[in-house]
Amino acid sequence: MSRLLALAALAALLAAAPAALAAGPAGGPAATSGTAPAGTKTPVSEDTVHDVAAQLRCVVCQSLSVADSPSETAHEMKGIIRERLAAGESPEQVRAYFVEKYGNWILLSPPRQGFNLLVWVVPFAGLGLGLVLVLLVVRRWSRRPVPTQAPPMDPAMRARIRREMVEREP
């Protein structure tokens, strides 16, 4: 039983590893187009604009990020991001501005708290549970004795089979 527990712990550990990796910042391809508006105070790199835009949901298309959407709304949201960064706000502050106006809905990856935690936990918990289940089943299969020889046949049945085979021969 203790061996089983150790195996389960190992499975849980394996399941948790990708979660830790996923917690890192998401990288995206750097944007090359677009120019900063004139008269800005802080120079804004398009990479930063893109990084913020990639975390925000385009409000008219829902399944695309502001960075990826070609819609006019997304274009204007990028303009607002650029403007706020230029005014000296940090990317986190810009993100917080959009969350304040639209709620957490605007974030493409839900914050890891409350009900949303399910999204982050369930896949890994399911994976761990599945691994444990597979281990249990495999253990049971490997324990089952392999039948070494066929059970002895009833002599009457043997005689009947033989008789019927002879009957059917042309």
Place this chain on the structure above:
Amino acid sequence: MSGRSRILRWAIPLAVVPVLVLLAYGFRTDPREIPSPLVGKPASPFKLTAYDGKPLSLEALRGQVVILNFWASWCYPACYEEAPSLERAWKTYKDRGLVMVGVNYQDKDEPARRFLAQFGHTFPNAPDPGSRVSVDYGVYGVPETYFIDKKGRVRFKRVGPVSDEMLKEQIERLLAEAA
């Protein structure tokens, strides 16, 4: 043997239950319905220039009930459906302390003016260059209508066209409150 296997025999079908509960919850909620975090909060100040060239700012309207309607000429049919109701409500309540402001959302100047002319809107309307006011109000599509009370707080948000009944209900409620 049988103790654990009996548990397993039940555990597998039972595992379906939380999944069903989650699905039942998920399918009951409308993914398009986004609760606005702004209801109950102070309305964002704005400064716009109306189509007739006059300045429009929320600051100047403090102490009055303000209806902020976001619309576009390309928003057919919803914006076209609600336009007469808005004008009717404005005419009914303008002398009782109601201010109605139309904010045009991502539109071209000429079709927007044609829309205003078509419905004969007499309340102030303004374009929103760069969608700054729209984003400040968390607009994600038109039409959207915000009801701001005399203290300058957003009290109600309507996504989709407004009706005469809805306007009446909200306006009467907010007008009845003390400033």
